[in-house]
Amino acid sequence: MKHFKLPDLGEGLQEAEIAHWHVSQGQRVEADQPLVSVETAKALVEIPAPYAGVVEKLFGAEGDVLHVGEPLVGFEGESSDAGTVVGRLEGGGEAARHDVFFIGAAPSTREHLAPRATPAVRQLARQLGVELGALSGSGAAGLITRADVEAAAESARERFGGERLRGVRRSMALNMARAHAEVVPVTLHGDADLQRWGAARDPLIRLAQAIAHACRVEPVLNSWFDGNALAVRRHAQLDLGIAVDTPDGLFVPVLRNVGQRSAEDLREGVARLRADVQARSIPPQEMLGATLTLSNFGTLFGRYASPVVLPPQVAILGAGGIRDEPVAWQGRVEIHPMLPLSLTFDHRVVTGGEAARFLQALVEALEAPSG
Known part of the structure; x- marks a missing residue:
């Protein structure tokens, strides 16, 4: 076969x-x-x-x-290819036989043996929180199979009374666990005064352009981090992930080369990405390669947040809902539209000064008069 x-x-x-x-x-x-x-x-x-x-x-x-x-x-x-050997070698004749030796007293049980399972099954067990040592394998010579692990996980879920996560939500749970284990997050908060914008309040494109400007000031935030090699890979252009909430879960399509595109081109690109996500027809390559993510959660509800950085990215910007607030302006109190911002960064890579300068440059770009 x-x-x-x-x-x-x-x-x-x-x-x-x-x-x-x-x-x-x-x-x-x-x-x-x-x-x-x-x-x-x-x-x-x-x-x-x-x-x-x-x-x-x-x-x-x-x-x-x-x-x-x-x-x-x-x-x-x-x-024509037996593939990677992950279990025992099988064959006929004397050449297929092998001896197993134990140094010391002969064991009376099998407790000294490590559970027999392929690397893929071991990885699945780690992801599902199943202890392989507690299982009896149903495969050949006691090999623990995927079905054994899934059955154990399902039994645990039934005892707990929970519901099995699938698809996007399952992936989200795994990604959040990875982020919690790997990233050292710090969040800065700030506000942008949008009183020079006029009546228009569609901040997404201006936010994308402001992020591109801030990345030129502090380029380390437009990078990937290889934690194992302790290396940073910086990028010449900004590929911005746009968080899109759907009934099936959160998707993050990628808006390419943000800093080199016009506002109208960016607007058309965002509309296309959103339509493809809603239709579940977006190509996989359009979901890969973001170096920084924008979560415009304020369109739903909320002011400030602590967005989660997904490795290998090193930062994520959250934009809350725009509010009319009293501000001190030229010696008097006025009502201005204020946009709350939350920047979470991985402190293993980004210093507090770099993050603060990035957020300052971003706010200054947002507060400039709209074109």
Whole structure:
């Protein structure tokens, strides 16, 4: 059997949930024919057949979560590549036999042995909070399978009375756990006085332009951080993630090259991204590569926040709701529209001074008269 494995779906996407099979066992398919639709943290992705052949086996049912590199479809025929060895080697004859030695007293139980499971199953167990040592494997020679781990997690959920997270919300939970474990967040708050804008109150495009201006003042906030290598990769252009809230969860499509585009071009780009997100038709590549994120949560409700930085990004800006407030202006009290801002940055990479200068430059750009 030839194994076609779940391919790499893009930067940071290590797993996908099977949404719908387009083929069935025994069916002949042609190259590039749609095999399956999978749901990732970013979007629905259609995976085509890598070559023509007859489907011998489908690995996983709708609703199952697979990791990149795990078998997805088995095709009839001899495999020319055995793949990465993650379990025992099997074969015939004396060459296939191996001895296991224990130094010291002979054990009377199997407690000295580490649980037998593939790397993918171990990763799944870590993500679901399942202790492999407490499981009895149902696979060959006691190998713990994905089904064993998922059954243990489901049993724990039933005892807890909870509901299984899927799709975008499951990915959100995993991303938040990663951010909590890796990032050292600090948040600065400030306000922008919009009294020079006139009557218009559509801050998103002005915010994007102001962020691009501030990134030129403090470019470290337009970068990625490799925590393992303790290295920063800076970028020449700003690719800005725009947080879009939907009934299915939060999506962050990416607005490219913000600093080099006109206001009208940016407005059209944002409208297109939002429409694609709402229709769940946005290509996966349009959800990747943001170096800084803007959360315009004030369109829903709220003034200040502590937005969460998702690694490898180093900062996120939250914009609250615009309010008319009394301010001291040229020796008298006036009512001005004020935009509250919250900047969260990763203090492993960004100093307090850099963050403060960034926010100051951003506010100054916002407070300039509108064009």
